[in-house]
Amino acid sequence: MPHHLTAGARGTDSALLAVHAALRELRARLGADPEGPVDVAAAVKRTGGDEVVAEAVTRAPGQPPEASDRMRRGLVAPVGPEYPGFVSFSFIAHFTEVRVEPVTRRIRVSRMVSVADGGRVAGPVAAESQVRGGVVWGIGAALREHSEADPRYGGLVDDDLADSVIPVDADVGTIDVDFIDEPGHPLDPMGVTNLGEVALVGVAPAIANAVFHATGRRVRRLPIRIEDVL
Known part of the structure; x- marks a missing residue:
């Protein structure tokens, strides 16, 4: 294969x-x-x-x-596949609860519920871990991580983990993950579609919506900083 x-x-x-x-x-x-x-x-x-x-x-x-x-021969085979009769997508819904400290305006994600439809789940433990990892990644993208570019040379100043602000345990609340776990489009006999990018891409928008609900401030850039909601 x-x-x-x-x-x-x-x-x-x-x-x-x-x-x-x-x-x-x-x-x-x-x-x-x-x-x-x-x-x-x-x-x-x-x-x-x-x-x-x-x-x-x-x-x-x-x-x-x-x-x-x-x-x-150990080479990639990028041609195909072709499914002329249908397209296949996976879906996920992220439900987010944030807590905003009224004086300092520090934002914490206290709870996240993610329900994914990626067809039949082939490996429940690995799949749940992947969604949890995507949620933590999304929390970092929404509230912590930012790449600072050097305006003179175009390089990134914070180009390693030592200089990047990434989420720690205190930044991550309860994460509940669930799956529809039903066969998806007929990509294969198992009914598996995919579960990759969907675990991440909707997390930051969900957090931004929760911040808007809590503060009335609609922020349209990431990360959401304290000064954005003062």
């Missing part, structure tokens, strides 16, 4: 396509039913061998055979 590059939220469903095909081939070699649980140890024993190996090579619609050859 020519794996997608690590961008565009395509890694999981790209890999699962080949894993799913290999598992179906394994069922066939074990003489097991196409669906349902399998006693793997007993099925392997019935074959008379010590192990059963199954392999699968998959290509997404629109990818030519050369894509597999590029993969075997």
Whole structure:
């Protein structure tokens, strides 16, 4: 399987396509039913061998055979996929509660609830962790992080973590994550779509809306500074 590059939220469903095909081939070699649980140890024993190996090579619609050859040589295969019958998007809703100190106007995100629809969830623990990480990243983007450019040479003054103001434990309140967890568009037999950028991009707007609700100040730039809500 020519794996997608690590961008565009395509890694999981790209890999699962080949894993799913290999598992179906394994069922066939074990003489097991196409669906349902399998006693793997007993099925392997019935074959008379010590192990059963199954392999699968998959290509997404629109990818030519050369894509597999590029993969075997360690190269990326960026062509495709093509889905002329539909488009696929994931969705997420972020609900935010902020607390603004009335005198100093310091802003804290006390609670965030994120509900995502990324098709069927392949790995619940990893998926929840990814959304939580996106929320923390979004809190930093909304209230803390800022890149200072040197006006003389154009370089970034704060170009490492030592000089960047990033969220710490005190900046992050309760984060509740949930999933619709239903098969999405027919990208693959598993019903998985993607869960990447959606975990982040809506967080800062949600915080900005909550700040507006709390203070009456509509801020349209990031990060939201104390002087923006004084």
